[in-house]
Amino acid sequence: MRIGMVIDLEKCLGCRTCAVACKQHNAQPPGNWWNRVFTPGSKYHLIKPELGSQYFLPVSCQHCDNAACEKVCPVGATFYSKDKAVLVDYDRCIGCRYCMSACPYGVRQFNWEDPKETHKKIEWIEGGNNYGYQEEHKYDDRLVYSPIREKGIVEKCTFCVQYMDAGEKPACVRACTGEARVIGDLDDPNSEVSRMINNKGAYTLIPEKGTKPKVFYLPPKRKDN
Amino acid sequence: MKNYKLILNIVIALMLIGVISYIIQLTTGLVVTDMNNSYSWGLYIAGFAFFVGNAAGGMVLSASIYMFGLKALKPFAKIGALAAFANVIGAMLCVVIDIGQPFRLLNMLIYPNFSSPLIWDVIILSSYAVLSLLYFYVLRFPEIAPEKRILFKDVENAEEFSEKTAKTLAPIALLFAIGIHVVTAWIFATQGAREWWHSAVLAPDFVAVAVSAGTTLVFLFSIMVYGIKEEHKSAYKIMTRFISIAFFVHLFFMYNDFFIHAWYGNEHALHTLAVTLGDYWFVHLLEVVLPLMGILCLMKSKILTKAKVYRASFFILIGVLAHRFLIMPAAFNNLPLTISPMGQQNGNWEYPLASGRFMEGAELFITNHNYVPTFIEWSILIGVISTMTFVVVKWHKLAINK
Numbered sequence: 001m002r003i004g005m006v007i008d009l010e011k012c013l014g015c016r017t018c019a020v021a022c023k024q025h026n027a028q029p030p031g032n033w034w035n036r037v038f039t040p041g042s043k044y045h046l047i048k049p050e051l052g053s054q055y056f057l058p059v060s061c062q063h064c065d066n067a068a069c070e071k072v073c074p075v076g077a078t079f080y081s082k083d084k085a086v087l088v089d090y091d092r093c094i095g096c097r098y099c100m101s102a103c104p105y106g107v108r109q110f111n112w113e114d115p116k117e118t119h120k121k122i123e124w125i126e127g128g129n130n131y132g133y134q135e136e137h138k139y140d141d142r143l144v145y146s147p148i149r150e151k152g153i154v155e156k157c158t159f160c161v162q163y164m165d166a167g168e169k170p171a172c173v174r175a176c177t178g179e180a181r182v183i184g185d186l187d188d189p190n191s192e193v194s195r196m197i198n199n200k201g202a203y204t205l206i207p208e209k210g211t212k213p214k215v216f217y218l219p220p221k222r223k224d225n
Numbered sequence: 226m227k228n229y230k231l232i233l234n235i236v237i238a239l240m241l242i243g244v245i246s247y248i249i250q251l252t253t254g255l256v257v258t259d260m261n262n263s264y265s266w267g268l269y270i271a272g273f274a275f276f277v278g279n280a281a282g283g284m285v286l287s288a289s290i291y292m293f294g295l296k297a298l299k300p301f302a303k304i305g306a307l308a309a310f311a312n313v314i315g316a317m318l319c320v321v322i323d324i325g326q327p328f329r330l331l332n333m334l335i336y337p338n339f340s341s342p343l344i345w346d347v348i349i350l351s352s353y354a355v356l357s358l359l360y361f362y363v364l365r366f367p368e369i370a371p372e373k374r375i376l377f378k379d380v381e382n383a384e385e386f387s388e389k390t391a392k393t394l395a396p397i398a399l400l401f402a403i404g405i406h407v408v409t410a411w412i413f414a415t416q417g418a419r420e421w422w423h424s425a426v427l428a429p430d431f432v433a434v435a436v437s438a439g440t441t442l443v444f445l446f447s448i449m450v451y452g453i454k455e456e457h458k459s460a461y462k463i464m465t466r467f468i469s470i471a472f473f474v475h476l477f478f479m480y481n482d483f484f485i486h487a488w489y490g491n492e493h494a495l496h497t498l499a500v501t502l503g504d505y506w507f508v509h510l511l512e513v514v515l516p517l518m519g520i521l522c523l524m525k526s527k528i529l530t531k532a533k534v535y536r537a538s539f540f541i542l543i544g545v546l547a548h549r550f551l552i553m554p555a556a557f558n559n560l561p562l563t564i565s566p567m568g569q570q571n572g573n574w575e576y577p578l579a580s581g582r583f584m585e586g587a588e589l590f591i592t593n594h595n596y597v598p599t600f601i602e603w604s605i606l607i608g609v610i611s612t613m614t615f616v617v618v619k620w621h622k623l624a625i626n627k
């Protein structure tokens with residue numbers, strides 16, 4: 001099994017619900033966003049660019065098959081799960097940030113300070129209004145999610161490993177208002193994702209970087225007017 | 226060295242300031258730097274490249290003595306080996322100060338990932354450190370009283386042994402001296418994500434800069450410990466030649482790369498040049514003009530004085546530090562995720578990323594960061610430079626030929 005995602009840009013409303021759901025479910029500290037949605041070509045989101053048409057492009061970790069981040073990680077803190085999702089071991093990461101520089105997609109986020117300190121800047125009280133999935137999660141006995149990260153380590157999208165392991169879909173997929181996101185097995189030719197990719201002309205972002213992303217995009221439809 | 230005590234005290238004071246700054250960084254995190262998610266390496270990694278570069282000189286000189294028969298350099302062999310060792314220590318410290326979880330450093334030994342160029346670099350750098358220490362010991366061997374020797378205790382003819390072993394070590398040392406630059410360059414050059422680094426010329430260029438900067442440092446240290454001496458004149462000449470030729474080779478490599486990119490006109494590549502030659506034009510000026518001034522000063526002066534050598538080495542080394550600083554801006558201020566939005570003709574739009582540095586009122590999603598190292602960053606780096614100097618100053622007596 002190779003886990004992958006298809007995002008249908010025709011269906012994406014640019015509402016950023018996925019970004020917020022991701023941020024909240026994965027307890028990302030202020031300043032870090034695993035998932036972003038912007039309007040290509042425009043300085044302002046949801047404003048039509050001066051030239052060209054308006055569409056929205058969500059970007060999070062592309063869970064590459066040839067992941068630059070995994071190859072450069074000196075301690076193997078970044079690793080492939082059995083489904084070939086790319087995960088980070090919070091207990092092993094030494095915070096060298098090599099992966100951040102090697103990743104072409106700008107999706108890796110660093111804890112520049114203790115998240116508890118950052119939380120204080122938004123008037124968060126410990127034990128008070130906690131947000132996000134509250135349990136630590138281990139994959140193969142490696143810490144791949146914890147509600148409060150230590151300072152000095154890297155984090156990023158895990159395809160919501162804590163939910164997937166429990167048989168549920170990632171937060172962004174469940175939250176998407178346009179039902180633009182589909183997750184599934186890329187190795188199975190009959191899975192929904194495979195069929196979408198094969199039949200609807202899906203593409204990947206900056207394929208020339210050679211990282212072989214497992215997140216695919218369906219282009220928005222042509223509008224004749 | 227005349228002002229030995231004074232220099233040592235200054236160096237120790239600077240080290241202490243560095244240590245205090247580092248403790249602040251350790252307790253509060255890397256927020257005390259000016260780096261962020263998009264500009265994720267800064268002064269520390271520039272310092273790392275700088276120290277690795279400086280480490281070459283000693284071994285290159287030593288190798289020249291035994292492999293190419295440049296006997297005039299012989300008095301500087303020991304100081305060269307010592308400088309090499311001190312700089313590798315500096316380079317390793319730079320890795321320590323840069324990482325977010327220094328207490329997990331041992332993970333590199335417990336769980337090494339052998340596909341990572343950083344692991345290769347750690348291996349080759351530590352071997353180089355051991356090798357330069359060994360080399361230093363072998364060169365000093367005849368001077369050490371037989372009962373005080375730690376290694377090779379039962380050697381009888383110390384002079385001959387030292388000479389012979391140094392000869393055997395020289396080519397190995399040269400191989401490693403080149404190796405540390407090549408592998409350090411690979412840390413950057415293997416990153417297909419970054420147009421600025423992903424070039425085959427980066428590794429040769431690192432070697433060229435290293436020969437230039439490393440020799441300068443040995444020159445500087447030799448003048449510090451020996452002063453200017455008539456009998457060393459031909460050695461000065463050779464070192465000046467090394468420094469200048471290597472620097473010109475570096476200029477050739479650098480502008481050759483610029484030219485090819487500029488000619489083809491790929492937007493990404495042009496952008497990297499625009500960052501280096503545009504936004505950071507002043508630093509670029511420094512990296513080129515300062516070393517040229519230093520080299521000119523060394524080549525032109527008929528009578529070399531201490532002051533002149535100090536000035537020249539200062540110019541060259543500051544220029545090289547500027548060069549190392551410029552490794553980052555064009556790489557990080559040129560986001561790889563740049564796309565041509567659908568419906569536009571050849572557009573170039575950089576996809577913003579979260580800075581990771583939450584500050585009220587500040588822009589969070591950015592495509593560009595005007596990186597200016599903070600006081601803490603500078604003081605920690607200066608602390609590392611002082612540590613390196615400390616090693617040399619402290620042991621310089623051992624490196625003097627009687």
Ligand code: SF4
Binds near residue numbers: 060069102211
């Ligand atoms: S998108 Fe970046 S972080 Fe994610 S797998 Fe690819 S290289 Fe790694």
Ligand code: SF4
Binds near residue numbers: 075093094099
């Ligand atoms: S920051 Fe952590 S995950 Fe990234 S390369 Fe370094 S050790 Fe690996």
